[in-house]
Every structure is written in structure tokens, then in C-alpha cells.
Amino acid sequence: PSSQAARAERSPFPSSWTSWSSISSILIMASKAQGSSSMKVLVVEDNTVQWMVLSQKLRNYQCEITLAMNGKEAVDLFLKGKKFDIIFCDKDMPIMTGPEAVLKIRAMGETDVKIVGMSADDDAMEVFISAGADIFVPKPIKVQDLESVIKEVVNKKKNTMV
Numbered sequence: 231p232s233s234q235a236a237r238a239e240r241s242p243f244p245s246s247w248t249s250w251s252s253i254s255s256i257l258i259m260a261s262k263a264q265g266s267s268s269m270k271v272l273v274v275e276d277n278t279v280q281w282m283v284l285s286q287k288l289r290n291y292q293c294e295i296t297l298a299m300n301g302k303e304a305v306d307l308f309l310k311g312k313k314f315d316i317i318f319c320d321k322d323m324p325i326m327t328g329p330e331a332v333l334k335i336r337a338m339g340e341t342d343v344k345i346v347g348m349s350a351d352d353d354a355m356e357v358f359i360s361a362g363a364d365i366f367v368p369k370p371i372k373v374q375d376l377e378s379v380i381k382e383v384v385n386k387k388k389n390t391m392v
Contacts, residue, residue, distance in 0.1 A: 269293045269384065272312075274304040274319040274328060280369070284318060287373060291380050300324050301331030308335055314343050315383050318371075321349035321357065329361035336362035344383050 271293040275281035285295050296314070298304040300323040307314075317335070319328040326334075332345055347358025347366045355366040367375045 269316070269380065269387075270296070270314045272296050272298060272304060272307065272314040272317045274298045274301060274317060274323070274331060276300055276320065276323040280320070284371065284376075287371070287376055288380075291377075293380070301326030301328055301334075304331045305334045308338055308340060315387065316344045316346065316379060318346045318348055319358075319363070321347065321351055321354045329357045329363075332358065332361040332363050344379065346379055 269291065271288055273281050273284055273288070273295060275284065275297070276299050281297055285297070288295055293316075296307065296312070298307060301319075302325045304317065304319065305326065317332075319332060321328045328347060328349070332347065335343070335345070344365075345358075345363040347354060347361075347363040348369050348371060349358075349366075350369040354368075358366045365379070367379075
């Protein structure tokens with residue numbers, strides 16, 4: 231990989247930046263402005279490039295996107311009463327890993343949310359599934375994997391509304 235790609239893997243922003251919530255708010259507003267499908271998606275990802283790519287793919291499906299930079303932020307959103315239809319959760323993150331967050335979210339009784347574990351690690355599938363994730367997708371996420379998860383949740387929502 232180029233040195234630019236190596237820098238992007240770390241994070242292009244200084245760690246002293248505290249504007250993640252404002253970036254997340256801008257993403258949410260942009261998603262809502264594109265016509266809300268009422269599909270609420272939580273992306274739990276500490277790598278800026280990864281969440282920007284995933285968010286862009288999700289916007290094609292008119293998803294309302296919320297960003298959490300680690301597992302603790304994701305758990306805190308649920309503690310504040312936030313509800314999501316789908317969680318895309320990375321494995322290795324600072325403060326709290328993805329599988330730890332999945333365990334805590336499931337322990338709160340959140341059984342309706344579709345949790346998708348994602349990682350480039352070979353052992354990640356087993357770790358996520360045993361923590362309570364519904365499915366695992368390897369990174370980088372393929373558009374067809376994303377589409378099948380979204381379609382499944384949309385169909386489930388339609389059937390429960392009848």
C-alpha cells in the first residue's frame with residue numbers, strides 16, 4: 231500500500247479533535263435530507279476511511295446513519311434509549327471492542343436489532359456470533375452483502391407492520 235493509504239489506516243485526523251459528534255450529526259442530517267426510509271443504522275467503526283466508505287454505501291439505501299467510534303459509544307447510545315434497525319460493528323476498536331459491545335447490547339434485551347459483525351480478521355466470525363451478532367461479513371464489505379442485510383430487515387419491518 232502507498233504511504234497515503236498507510237496514513238489513512240491510522241486516521242487522517244489528529245486525536246485531539248473532538249468534532250466526531252458534529253461530523254456524525256452532519257452525516258445524520260445529510261442522510262435525513264436524502265429522504266428517510268426510517269431505516270436507522272448504527273455504524274460502530276473507529277477507522278475514518280472505513281466508516282466513510284460504509285456510510286456512502288448505506289446512503290444509497292436512504293439509511294439514517296449514526297456513528298459510534300467505539301463499542302462504548304454504541305452501548306451509551308442504547309443506554310440513552312436510542313433504537314436502531316441494524317448495527318454494523320467493527321471488531322477491534324479502542325475503549326471497547328465490537329464483540330464486547332454486542333454482548334452488552336444483547337444483555338440489555340435488544341433482540342430486534344440486526345447486528346452485523348465485520349472484520350478482516352479470520353477468527354472474527356466465531357467471536358462475533360458467540361457474542362450475539364446475527365451475522366458476520368468480512369471486510370471490505372461487498373455491496374451485495376450490504377444489500378441482502380438491508381433487504382432482509384426492510385422485509386421484516388414490512389411484515390411486522392401488517
